[in-house]
Amino acid sequence: MKYVLAILLPILYQIAVLAQDRPAGAVTGSIADEHGEPVPFATVAVYNAADSALAAGGTSDVAGAFSLAVKPGRYYLKVTFVSYRDKIVPGLRVANTPLAVGTIVLQTSADVLTEVVIEGERPPMELQLDKRVFNVSQDLSNVGANASDILGNLPSVTVDVDGAVSLRGSGNVRILIDGRPSGLTSRDPDALRKLQGNLIERIEVITNPSSRYDAAGEVGIINIILKKDKRAGINGTFVATAGTPYQLGASYSINYRKNNINLFSSYGIDDRNAPGYGSSYQRYTSADTSFVYSQYNDRERGGLAHNVMLGLDYFLTEKTTLTGSFLYNPSFGVNHSTNTYHDYDENGTLTRNVVRTEREEEDESTIEGTLSFKKDFERKDQSLTADVKWIRGVDDEATRYTEGTPGGALLQQRGLNNADETNWQVQLDYVHPLGQEGKLEAGMKTATRMIRNLYSLETREEDDTWTPLPAFSNNLEYNEHIHAAYVMAGNAFGKFSAQGGLRGEYSDITTELTETNETNPRTYFNLFPSAALSYKLKDNNTLQFSYSYRINRPDFRDLLPFSDFRDSRQFFMGNPNLKPEYTNAFELGYLIEWGEGSILSSVYHRHRTDVVQRIMTDVDEQGRTQIIPINLAEENAYGAELNLSHALFTWWKVNTSANFYRAITEGTYEDQVLSADTYTWTSRTTSKWTFFRKLDLQGSFNYRAPRVTTQGRNRSVYSVDLGTSYDIFQGKATVNASVRDLFNSRVRRSIIDNEGYYSSSKFQWQSRQLLLTFTYRLNRQKEKEKESERTEEM
Template identity: 45%
Template sequence: MPQSLLILLLLAGVSLPGQDILLTGSLVQDGNGEPLGFATAVAYSAADSSMQGNATTEVDGSFTLSLGPGSYYLVFQFLGFDNKVIRGIEIAPTDGAIDVGTVRMTQSGLALETVEVTTERSQMVMKLDKRVFNVGKDLTGAGNTAADILNNVPSVNVDPEGNVSLRGSNGVRILVDGKPSAMLSSGDLDALRRMQGDIIESVEVITNPSARYEAEGEAGIINIILKKNRQRGINGSFGATVGYPDNLGASYSLNYRRDQFNLFSNFGISYRRSPGGGTDRQQFLNDDGSLLARYDSETDQNRGGIGGNFQLGTDWFINDHNQLTGSLLYRQSKDDNIATVTYRDFGESGQLISTTVRDTEEDSDNQNLESSLSYKRTFDGNEDRVWTIDAQYILDDDIELSDISQTTTDRSGPLLQKASNTEYETNLLLQTDYVHPFSDSLKIEGGLRSTFRTIRNAFRVEEADENGTFVVFPQFDDELEYNENIAAAYFIGNGEFGPLGVQVGLRGELSDVTAALLKSEVTNEQKYFNLFPSASVSYRFSELSQFQVSYSRRLSRPFFRLLLPFSNFNNPRNNTVGNPTLRPEYTDSYEAGMLRYLPRGSVLASLYYRYTTGVIERLTLPAADGTTIRFPVNLGDRNAYGVELNVSYDLTEWWKVTSDFNLYTATVEGNYQEIDYAVDITSWNGRAATTLDLSDRLQTQVTFEYDAPQNTPQGRNLASYALDVGASLDVLRGKGTITLSGRDLFNTRISRTVIDQPTYRSESDFQWRQARQVVLSFVYRLNQEKRRTENPDGE
């Protein structure tokens, strides 16, 4: 693409830098002079500390970096050794190759809080406090949505309806670049499908967050990192996607770096449509167990439309110690969703009484605008002393309009209805953090945070009378106003004492939450202050082994749609409604983990226990008129225990395997309306993936995952499994990659549930969207040539 067009896309008008120059040297152990292979060498700009290049040392310790003219400092990192910094590297335009000579590293005497060894081939980096999943290395996720990508991250599951769980628990907080996103925090199950996967760089999974993070999310935090690059000049990537079912898309991720400014932009647009649906058999029983009524339903639907996102931002490196970053992210989607639900009612002896067909056409329009501004200051004499200020403002607008036609064999004419659901949200975040190191092994940090969130949601259902005039249903006509204001402060202390590392923290949050039904004049106000302590102790047995125990207290506020007392009315016999009186869940979380690096891989084993009060559970409640509602309640308490194992290993230089296994058991105690819903739960899930480098250009990947059946307070969720495959081929001298992937090849990722209660029984299977899909994608990298460096630790 011509340079002028790239500059226009990034709104910049400067020229490209000159020819890069090779910087070489050798890395060895101090004392015995043994070479250090597979260490990391990173070059940073002396002006703003931005990364300008990186390389992995060869077996003999040699390394080569390609850099443009300028001033740099080098940082060398290797497991079990202190970081080595070489300053004062000056490169002139007229210089030839530069040899920095022999660099010596000394063994570390400090505890390893987090060990990260990365190369271009990395897929997942495992740390004790979090796991970082590098999206670009997952072949089966190419050209897919954020929901598809999250469902392939170890420990994370996205069910066919779009609900996200972590280690089997649904209380997950989802962030984007460390901040809340209106789309992903409203409880909209389609939000993750609206986000294009092409703009995602990595996903962080934090299972036991410290006091530094907001207390929301009892199961942990999932942080989605968007693409951003700070290499010099113009660089980026362009992508195109075609797939089945209907899947067409295009995207770019561009970056321009010059002097004090770094401009970045992401764009993605796609058209997707996918079938879905399922079946349901429901029986209503008398108190003596005899059949009162029975009907079967079959849903056939097709959902999707066009959507896109655009991000534009800049980093301004004001001087050596001050940096300002601003960005703007806009998303929009327009969907045309159609669904047909067929009901067949049967008598006591099994005879067919009537058939009802309900057709729904829904137009959905969503717009989301997110702006952020961040300031970062470092100080003379200590680059680790940092003060940051962040501000974010979100606007979100969502409209759903439905036309419904229902015909029944015992009715002469069709029943016509209309439903509207409009939602408007504003969200303001203000935050400041400060980190003060007293020495290399002792530091403190603290911060303040305030969020102000307002949501207005209006819902109305109308039905045509015998004259064709639409009349409002009073019981389905109201407006919810939700206000959530939260003020928080935290403090953390970190210390390292030889092989021992200790971190303690305390967070306080003042919550002011109001949910008001404006037409019904019903208001639920909740004001509460909570303290959330956290603690972590790590011990390094050797350079390759580390043990950690941690504790945190968390809460999960009911997300907005759990409070909304209305549903979309597409299936009035099985309505999903909310409960404006819900209160938060509180969880005490304990975890112990052992991380071991092997010669060609790594193993992370974790034990965890969570005690939760005020557990929110969705119950299916039968009504006297032969319908049901799914209604969320604060059911009771839950004790959950689990063990998780993550393994990554290179069997050969061309064959890599990764696996994730989670076994958990839980006891839930609670009742609602004098009915006991206590249940014992034992289940497991696992995922295994194998990657083969068939050549320097061709790579394949196969992934299999399985979710075992488990009990619920009302019945049982049945097992599901899926097989994903993918292959990638590098073309155009490594600047382009073609990827062919197939997700859920046998279309077995289906939600199957059984409800077995004294007066009600149900067996159902459902897919919100068909999980099976085949995607062909192409990516072209501009000034980002793909590297294939090897790593003995399998990272």
């Protein structure tokens, strides 16, 4: 009872003080234990030195920090927390400015005879006003998976067969690593498959970003946070994974902190071979020609990938930190593919079989160096940060093709696609508190991106010489310079909170094809406003509204006028004349929280102009088709989203999400009306059971409903994932087993049905997979939030 009173009385007193005029002075500091770890929710009280009357009281926050407002005078401070000895700091003299007492270290009480530790698992999803945070390590189906697999398991997120990520039905989503653009995501969509999921701590989904963030990305931002610890001493996690189809991997994440230095490092290695298949049926009829053929594709993608990260935090002072980090991500892959074509005449009689093989050797690497400076001022919430990042990425692909009929002549070709990318980013951000709860934020950023891409295709002649094909060979130089500045302000007025911001971005982009001397320079300036409102209806019930104006610049791969030559019957070619897309996004959300769970419901609307879509254009007499991206149309998308998290019992937790949306697309191309009106939805439900505090079981069901496109429709996709984990070695280690896509049903199916042309296809990137993972923790608890409650023996 005395502990309850020790906590409640200062809190009640603080509430009473806040209702009066706020004194000019304050006492600030932080609470830590003997190991340097912060002590959250410790009771802090300030007493008058003359008569020991309570002057102010409160508790430390989750970082152990506290700030108590008092009038100028002489005081002493007392810190109490269950299981620790009381700590008194005498001789405090407070003037009209805040008095910093530094870090107060608490010692464990010797009177503690019995310790009871209550562990509560982090929820799979934490709902915050401006984002959703997914603690992906709690999802058993993610253990041993890569970053692309994990993203595909998030609510409202889908990942297609090429690794491209979509959010709420749109692929125009910005992906960040630790809050900043990274070569791991900007170089190649498939690069996410080379990032081991064991190195990821959490993923943040921001559906309507404020002006603080880059304006790129129509539907928002996905921020991948890598593991990094700052606890005192040495601690870490070691993971080994094996699976079928073939996968072997291992990783570690380790941290060492002493005094004012914090060293952190992680490494992951992954070797895998992922089999997949695809098939299609094509039929074309016109007044001049017709063709019918079926195709079967059998492929294997695999290789060895490494991820190395080293870093150092140097605490110049208690409130000033300098951080340097280095990331290196090399990978070496060999991909095999076989396409078999069956050609038929107009009567359905088989006329010939054609076999095309592909062997691609792919060497990729990313090197990143980051230097960050952060200064927290004495005034709460006042801070200055500065970041400099350099990124160098190399992606070299060399491919050999053969094509021919059984017993006939063999056509041999070779392709080269080498990309070299360099990025520089400089960013400065400042936050200044306004009044009691308000903040003014301002910052600037400049980013430079330079890409050199060599693409060529050659055919082997009878005399063993190689002849280049001019239509498929060129060199691209892409130079992008984006300069930005923003200002934001927000405050709370009782139950009402408001935030508004404005961001300006100047874009200077030049695309040059050096072989044909084609240059396409573009410069434009845009203002991007954002606004957010929230109203607390009652305890744990909040209504939110947000608005943002955003841009989606064409990716350099969509500007390349070269063809993807993997399928000799279907070519994708970029369009150097693409313009940016612009989006006005509105969202209204309602958040309800209670002790056992939470519900976040939201409705949203997006209006897009100059929408880029890939359409099928030319079809020749050999059945070869061409696909290009164009600024096709205008689109209005409406949606409703629901996220529910609930603990039915202490041993049974359920999390479910669903996203329903309608997209209306209207456009024309070469006098052809291309429009679509689609209703569709996606959902994911996860159920997790815990037995004996050591055994976890989990089942997940994913579903994506059919949807209509401008030239056809995509069919539904569903899958079931299972996982289990068991703690061993007194909780220091865990064994996990999981099955991804239990029924082998994760198959993408689509249909194009236009006048004179019909196509149906299906593709499976990877078949059902079984994974076994062993995790060992060094001086760390399992990935759970830990509440320690120590009680004295009666």
